[in-house]
Amino acid sequence: MTIKAFVFAAGAAGALAAQATAQESWTMTTTWPSSLELIETDRHFVDLANKLTAGELTIEFFEGGAIVPSGEVFGAVESGTIQAGADWPGYWAGRDSAFSPLATTPSLFNAIDYVNWIQQWGGAELYNEIYGNYGMVYLPYGVTNNESGFRTNEPIVSLDDLQGKRLRLSGLEQGKLLERLGGNQVSMAGGEIYQSLERGVIDGAEFSTPNVDWSGGFQQVTKYWATPGWHQSASVFGVMINKSAWDALSPETQEKLKIAADATLVWSLAFTEKRATEAYAKFDEAVEINRYDDETLARVQEMANEVIIETACENPNSAKVYLSMMEYVNDYAQWRDASAPFNLGRTPNGPDVEALRECVK
Numbered sequence: 001m002t003i004k005a006f007v008f009a010a011g012a013a014g015a016l017a018a019q020a021t022a023q024e025s026w027t028m029t030t031t032w033p034s035s036l037e038l039i040e041t042d043r044h045f046v047d048l049a050n051k052l053t054a055g056e057l058t059i060e061f062f063e064g065g066a067i068v069p070s071g072e073v074f075g076a077v078e079s080g081t082i083q084a085g086a087d088w089p090g091y092w093a094g095r096d097s098a099f100s101p102l103a104t105t106p107s108l109f110n111a112i113d114y115v116n117w118i119q120q121w122g123g124a125e126l127y128n129e130i131y132g133n134y135g136m137v138y139l140p141y142g143v144t145n146n147e148s149g150f151r152t153n154e155p156i157v158s159l160d161d162l163q164g165k166r167l168r169l170s171g172l173e174q175g176k177l178l179e180r181l182g183g184n185q186v187s188m189a190g191g192e193i194y195q196s197l198e199r200g201v202i203d204g205a206e207f208s209t210p211n212v213d214w215s216g217g218f219q220q221v222t223k224y225w226a227t228p229g230w231h232q233s234a235s236v237f238g239v240m241i242n243k244s245a246w247d248a249l250s251p252e253t254q255e256k257l258k259i260a261a262d263a264t265l266v267w268s269l270a271f272t273e274k275r276a277t278e279a280y281a282k283f284d285e286a287v288e289i290n291r292y293d294d295e296t297l298a299r300v301q302e303m304a305n306e307v308i309i310e311t312a313c314e315n316p317n318s319a320k321v322y323l324s325m326m327e328y329v330n331d332y333a334q335w336r337d338a339s340a341p342f343n344l345g346r347t348p349n350g351p352d353v354e355a356l357r358e359c360v361k
Contacts, residue, residue, distance in 0.1 A: 024056060024057045024058065024248075024249070024253075025057075025058050025060070026057065026058070026059045026060065026082075026083035026084055026245065027059075027060055027062070027067070027082045027083055027084070028046065028059050028060065028061050028062070028082065028083065028084035028085065028086065028239070029061070029062040029063070029064065029066060029067045029068065029073060029076070029082060029085055029086070030042045030061075030062075030063065030064045030070075030073070030085065030086035030087070031064050031070040031071075031073050031085075031086065031087050031088065031091065032063070032064045032070075032086070032190075033063055033064045033065060033190075033191060034063040034064075035191075035215065035216075036190060036208075036212055036215055036216060037211055037212045037215045037275065038142075038208060038212055038237070039063060039064070040271070041086075041141065041142040041237055041264065041268045041271070041272075042061065042086040042142075042237075042239075043061065044264050044267060044268070044271075045086075045141045045142075045239065045260055045261060045264040046059050046061040048260040048263060048264060049256070049257055049260040052256040052257075052259060052260050053253050053256050053257065056249075056250070056252075056253045056256075057249065057253055057257075059084065067082065068081075068082075070091075070189065071091070071189075073085040073086075073087060073240075074087065074091070074092050074095070074134075074240065077136060077240045077241070077242050078134050078135055078136065078240075078242070080242050080244060080245070082242075083241065083242050083245040084239050084240065084241045084242070084245070085239065085240045086237065086238070086239050086240075087237065087238065087239075087240055088103050088104075088235065088236075088237050089102040089103035089127075089236065089238070090102075090103030090104055090170060090171050090172070091103075091170075093171075093172045095134070096130060096133070096315070096317055096318075097172055097311060097314065097315045097317070097318045098126075098130050098315060098317035098318040098320070098321050099130060100171060100172040100173060100311070100318065101173075101318065101321045101322055101325060102126070102127055102130060102236065102321060103171070103235060103236055104147075104171060104174075104232040104233070104234060104235045104236070105173070105232075105233055105234070105308070105325070106171070106173050106174055106177050106230065106231055106232070106233065106300075106304040106307065106308070107230050107231075107233055107297075107300055107301045107304040107348065108233055108304070108308070108325065108329075108348050108350050109233055109234050109325065109348070110145055110146065110233055110234050110344075110345045110346075111143045111144060111145040111234045111269050112269075112344040112345055113234065113325075113328070113329070113332075113344075113345070113348075114140075114143050114234050114236050115143060115265060115266075115269070116328065116332065116344075117324070117325060117328045118140050118236075118265075119262075121324070121327075121328040121331070121332075122324055122328075123140075123324065123325075123328075124140065126320070126321055126324060127140060127238070130317060130321070131240060132243070135242065135243045135244075136240045136241060136242060136243055137240075137241040137243055137246045138238055138239070138240055138241070139238050139239050139241065139257065139258060139261035140236050140237070140238040140261065140265060141237065141238050141239060141260070141261035141262075141264040141265050141268070142236065142237030142238060142264065142265065142268040143234065143235070143236050143237070143265055143268055143269050144208070144209050144234065144235045144237075144268070144269070144272045144276075145209070145233075145234055145269075145272070145273065145276070146228055146229045146230075146232060146233045146234060147206055147207070147208055147209060147229035147231065147232040147235065148206060148207070148208065148209060148210050148213050148225065148227070148229050149206060149225060149226045149227045149228055149229040149230075149231075150167055150204045150205065150206050150225075150226045151197070151204055151205055151206070151213065151218045151219075151222040151224070151225050151226075151287075152165075152203060152204030152205075152222055152223075152224050152225075152226070153197075153203075153204075153222055153223050153224065154203070154204075154224065155224045155226075155288065155290055156204070156224065156226035156290065157226070157290045157292070158292070158296060159181055159182070159296055159299065159300075160182075161226075162178070162181050162182050162183040163182040163183070164182065164183070164184070165182075165183045165184065165203040165204060166183075166184050166186050166201075166202045166203045166204075167183050167184065167185065167186060167202060167203060167204045167205060167206070168186045168187070168188055168193055168196065168202050168204070168205035168206065168207070169183075169185045169186070169187075169205075169206055169231060170187070170206070170207075170232075171231065171232060172311060173304070173307050173308055173311050174231040174232065175187075176307045176310075176311065177231065177300075177303060177304055177307045178231070180303055180306075180307065181300070181303065186202050188202075190207055190208075190216065193205045193207055193216065193218070194216060194217055194218065194220075194221060197218065197221040197222055198221040204222070205218070205222075206229060206231060206232075208235075209272055209275075209276045209279075210275075210276045210279035210280045210283055211272065211275035211276050211278065211279040213279070213283075214279040214282060214283065219282070219283060219286040219287055222287060223287055223288060224287060224288050224289075224290060225283060225287050225288070225289045225290070226290050226291075226292070227289060227290065227291045227292070228291065228292070228297075230292070230297060230300045230301075230304070233348075237268075238261070239261070241257075301348070301349055305349075305350060305351040305352070306351075308322060308350070308351045309351050309352070309355050309356065309359070312351075312356055312359050313355075313358075313359035316359065316360055319356055319359035319360045320360050322351065322356050323353065323356040323357055323359075323360055325350075326350055326351060326353040326356055327353060329347065329348060329350055330353060332347070333347040
């Protein structure tokens with residue numbers, strides 16, 4: 001090889017290396033501001049992913065609102081403006097109602113159910129099917145158990161106490177269920193809840209687990225807490241990845257990101273349960289905590305099942321997700337019930353699987 005040819009080859013190799021480096025540097029943001037503890041799960045994933053993919057991929061992470069408003073994260077990833085965005089799938093239910101059960105369910109899945117379903121009963125494939133319709137790959141990496149419940153300045157101890165209340169509530173099925181129970185859903189971003197409670201714009205609000213609610217300062221502007229949070233029996237969080245950015249990675253790097261997501265999924269459950277326990281103790285000293293009786297919760301379950309079937313039957317994608325969930329519930333029930341009480345939570349008396357199956361056809 002002549003010196004001229006060697007120099008040219010070296011220059012071309014350098015250009016290709018620089019191009020590869022550019023492809024392996026990602027920008028990622030989230031829907032959460034740094035003031036809310038939910039962002040810790042996103043940070044944990046990014047830190048672990050960067051360690052596992054060192055030299056292959058660098059993810060630069062920005063808190064919610066630093067690049068685009070929280071409500072625009074989906075569009076930014078879809079368009080390729082950024083490569084990755086952390087989310088709670090339910091925020092995108094306006095695009096496809098199937099995103100709602102991918103995020104949470106009313107009185108159905110607990111956190112372990114989501115983990116089981118995602119890992120072994122086909123859930124992961126459904127996340128990628130629904131997000132794939134928008135040119136994305138999805139890695140679920142966060143899960144929490146049921147949400148706190150409503151925080152108010154008047155006690156809620158029965159369903160009668162919900163009548164006419166203007167309550168901040170997130171979720172498609174959740175809003176329909178609240179309205180059926182006599183309340184009125186008010187939608188607003190998490191960052192607006194504190195002032196809305198303080199000024200009496202709303203009568204009460206739910207947002208997240210006790211630790212996240214404590215970080216939001218809701219104990220400063222409410223006196224009562226109604227438990228349990230039947231509206232969201234668990235929640236899932238994860239990262240949307242632009243499909244072109246994902247495809248540009250080597251299979252080995254893709255696998256490392258999946259490992260980081262799986263590890264963060266388990267970490268997030270233990271982390272939030274520990275933090276929720278600590279926050280519950282603090283709330284117990286700051287507000288009055290009330291709990292619905294079993295009869296009330298059974299009535300909520302019955303109405304939640306009705307809402308799930310009605311909502312699912314409006315969209316085959318949603319019905320497909322719920323059908324998969326209930327097939328898991330019925331399948332796992334055999335072993336879960338046989339091993340009770342030494343098992344992983346209750347077997348929920350959820351919606352009729354055959355009614356859901358009919359809606360998929």
